[in-house]
Amino acid sequence: MRKLLSNGTYRWLFVAQVIALIGSGLATVALGLLAYDLGGARAGAVLGTALTIKMVAYVCVSPLVGAVLDRVPRGVVMVGADLVRCGVVLLLPWVDAIWQVYLLIAVLQAASATFTPTFQSVLPDVVPDEGDYTKALAASQFAVSLENIASPVIAAALLLVLTFTDLFVGTAVGFFVSALFVTAATVPRARRSSRIRFSERFFAGLRVFAATPRLRAVLALNVVVAGSGAITLVSTVNVVRDLLDATEAQVPLLLAVSGLGSIAAAIGAPLLLRRRQDRGTLFTGTVTAWLALAGALLLPTAPSWPLAIGVWLLIGFAGGLIVVTVNRVLRASSAVADRPALFAAQFSLSHLCWLVTYPLAGWVGAWAGLTTAWALLASLVLVAGLSALRLWPAGLPEVFRHRHDGAADRAHLADAEWDGAAWVHTHRVTIDVNHARWPQPA
Numbered sequence: 001m002r003k004l005l006s007n008g009t010y011r012w013l014f015v016a017q018v019i020a021l022i023g024s025g026l027a028t029v030a031l032g033l034l035a036y037d038l039g040g041a042r043a044g045a046v047l048g049t050a051l052t053i054k055m056v057a058y059v060c061v062s063p064l065v066g067a068v069l070d071r072v073p074r075g076v077v078m079v080g081a082d083l084v085r086c087g088v089v090l091l092l093p094w095v096d097a098i099w100q101v102y103l104l105i106a107v108l109q110a111a112s113a114t115f116t117p118t119f120q121s122v123l124p125d126v127v128p129d130e131g132d133y134t135k136a137l138a139a140s141q142f143a144v145s146l147e148n149i150a151s152p153v154i155a156a157a158l159l160l161v162l163t164f165t166d167l168f169v170g171t172a173v174g175f176f177v178s179a180l181f182v183t184a185a186t187v188p189r190a191r192r193s194s195r196i197r198f199s200e201r202f203f204a205g206l207r208v209f210a211a212t213p214r215l216r217a218v219l220a221l222n223v224v225v226a227g228s229g230a231i232t233l234v235s236t237v238n239v240v241r242d243l244l245d246a247t248e249a250q251v252p253l254l255l256a257v258s259g260l261g262s263i264a265a266a267i268g269a270p271l272l273l274r275r276r277q278d279r280g281t282l283f284t285g286t287v288t289a290w291l292a293l294a295g296a297l298l299l300p301t302a303p304s305w306p307l308a309i310g311v312w313l314l315i316g317f318a319g320g321l322i323v324v325t326v327n328r329v330l331r332a333s334s335a336v337a338d339r340p341a342l343f344a345a346q347f348s349l350s351h352l353c354w355l356v357t358y359p360l361a362g363w364v365g366a367w368a369g370l371t372t373a374w375a376l377l378a379s380l381v382l383v384a385g386l387s388a389l390r391l392w393p394a395g396l397p398e399v400f401r402h403r404h405d406g407a408a409d410r411a412h413l414a415d416a417e418w419d420g421a422a423w424v425h426t427h428r429v430t431i432d433v434n435h436a437r438w439p440q441p442a
Helices: 008-068 076-093 097-127 130-158 165-186 198-202 204-211 215-244 248-275 279-298 307-330 336-368 370-391
Strands: 399-404 423-428
Touching: 008 076, 008 097, 008 130, 008 165, 008 204, 008 336, 076 165, 097 130, 097 307, 097 336, 130 165, 130 248, 130 307, 204 215, 204 336, 215 248, 215 279, 215 307, 215 336, 215 370, 248 279, 248 307, 248 370, 279 307, 279 370, 307 336, 336 370
Parallel strands: none
Antiparallel strands: 399 423
16 A cells, blocks of 8 residues: 555545545535425435435436546546535535525536546556556545545534534535645546547447446446445434334444445455456455345344344445446456546446435335335345346456457557458457457457
8 A cells, every 4th residue: 555655646636535525424414404404304305305316417427527538637627526516515505495405416416426437537547557456446445435434423523513504614625625636636638539429429438338248247236236235325224213223323333334344345355356356256245245135134023233233244345345346347348548438437327226226225115114125125136146147257258369350440450460351369358449349259
């Protein structure tokens, strides 16, 4: 890690991410209090709608960002996103109507949907070594998990001496300082894509996903993460209050257990990936999620703190392990020019899964009970995991000999041999302008 932090650009970007995460965490707490202040008994509905707006923004905005990142400096994009978030949270204390909250939340989350995939696309260029990149991913996941634990504690401490509207000011300061750290970093520009039309660049990431076997498996693994994670994010209050007959004060404790699982995954992922390939590590996470959901199905009939802690810990570990490894797969599966579009597509598609599993856990749980909701989620996760295994079979090569029957640029075919019918050569295959579809081994 010391070597990684000696990389000045990475160091400043990592600090910027951590500060922005703390700002987002404080904003989440303050937003919940604002929703109660404006909505009273309807605060839950207000906050639920705000979270839905967040997910819709993540799904819709990210592909737009991916389509333009190769045309504008990524550092400027990240600073602009931080400054927009800074301005929005400064306006939130002044709102006096719920519709104004929804409008500002849409702008705030659109900015977040710009910052995060941009940051993710910069990392592979700033940290080109695969081992260091894995550590950078683990550090990023560690920061996200730690923020989930630390932000409520920090907010609670600040609320002892401040009002909840003051938290928005603290959040704004965080986003502004994050922008300053991004400015201090030397953020490399994205390599310009050879795709000229905006529509081609907009759908570039989705096309790479659809045409790459291991990325089709990543789509299914997104469902595994969202299906298992929805239990902890949506159902924790019901588990603590109704199943475990505990107090509200113990709700954040159980949520913290899931965060600790993610932290354990962030610490363990680099060690595990030294010994196992990406595919094996991803399916370790998948099996862990299956075990966690099997335990969750026992909770309604045999509720106990040890079982709940074990389930929440495993869900956090499974999600963290899959998220870290998926980003390695994205890096290995993309041409440099297509990385911004691919990371943006992953950000959008993964949150689309959450947009499905959130209401499935919440609405079905409220209507038919936790057992039914969790059984549906467990079935979804089981099918998704088995689909991922089928979509990414063991032994699928990354580097293999293949033919070029169609057009390809001269530089790409420099080492190719003519076999009388087509050009043939061997290299690591990624979907790009020279490989519109996944080739068959020659």
